[in-house]
Amino acid sequence: MPQCVFHNLTGYDCPGCGFQRALYAVLHGDIARAWKFNPFMFFIVPVGLCYLAVELSRRPLPKLRRIMFSPAVLYSLIGVIVIWWIVRNL
Amino acid sequence: MKIWVYLNGNQQGPYTLDELRQLNLTSSTPVWYEGLSQWMPAREAPATASLFCSEPVTEPVFSGSEVKMSLMDDRQPVAGARADMPPAPPTFIGWSVFLMICCFPIGGLLGIIFSVMSGNAYRAGDYTRASRLSESAEWCVIISIVLGLITAPLMVALF
Structure with missing residues (x-):
């Protein structure tokens, strides 16, 4: 399995560490095991898929776009990822 | 009424409806005027639709920029942007x-x-x-x- 460069260099976990192992577990039907590897992916992956769906939607969805694509929401999203990054390494 | 059009890769205008008659607009040329929430093909905008009613239906000729414009159907004049500016470039x-x-x-x-x-x-x-x-x-x-x-x-x- 590919190694995380950040983990190899620093010894700390990156926000995505365990993502592949978790995906592997999910694909084998073992949700509990996936949760142990990277619980964050259960929240953040659906968010990512929502953004892709809105982007690819044929309807303009102006209100939804204005909220989801606003800098405040985007920076909050990045903030949440950074917080998870810190918390998991405590 | 002042009408802006997007022709040959440039935003042009404002024109009056009569001046638009002189231009080679196709029915898919994007137009915008005060009151429209977004750019739309000339045949769909209420003020310019009449330009095309009497014409025989011809295959619209798309230039590259018009195709791009028609894809950007959610593009709107943005608050703070000047009226003479082209529509906002796409973000990703x-x-x-x-x-x-x-x-x-x-x-x-x-x-x-x-x-x-x-x-x-x-x-x-x-x-x-x-x-x-x-x-x-x-x-x-x-x-x-x-x-x-x-x-x-x-x-x-x-x-």
Whole structure:
């Protein structure tokens, strides 16, 4: 399995560490095991898929776009990822 | 009534309805005037639809920019942007967020940052900078997708 460069260099976990192992577990039907590897992916992956769906939607969805694509929401999203990054390494 | 049109890759106008008759508008030429919430094909905008009623139906000739315009159906005149500015260049925020989370974090993150900066530059009235940043965001998205497509089969193989 590919190694995380950040983990190899620093010894700390990156926000995505365990993502592949978790995906592997999910694909084998073992949700509990996936949760142990990277619980964050259960929240953040659906968010990512929502953004892709809105982007690819044929309807303009102006209100939804204005909220989801606003800098405040985007920076909050990045903030949440950074917080998870810190918390998991405590 | 003042009507702006998007012809030959440029925003032109304002024109009156009579002046528009002299121009070679196709029914798909994007037009905008005060009261429209977004650019729309000339045949669909109430004020310009009458230009096309009496004409025989011809296959619309798309120039590159018109095709691009018709894809940007959610593009609207943005508050703060001057009336003589072309519509905002596309941003790639949805793609960037998805790629940041599911594919290639650094590329996606850069895509988000460039997209947001592009929007800010447009609102500040700097169209050249906005379109340059929009292009940078597009490249981040393309590179992220390519890297993702290269690494995905690798992971599947490892499983």
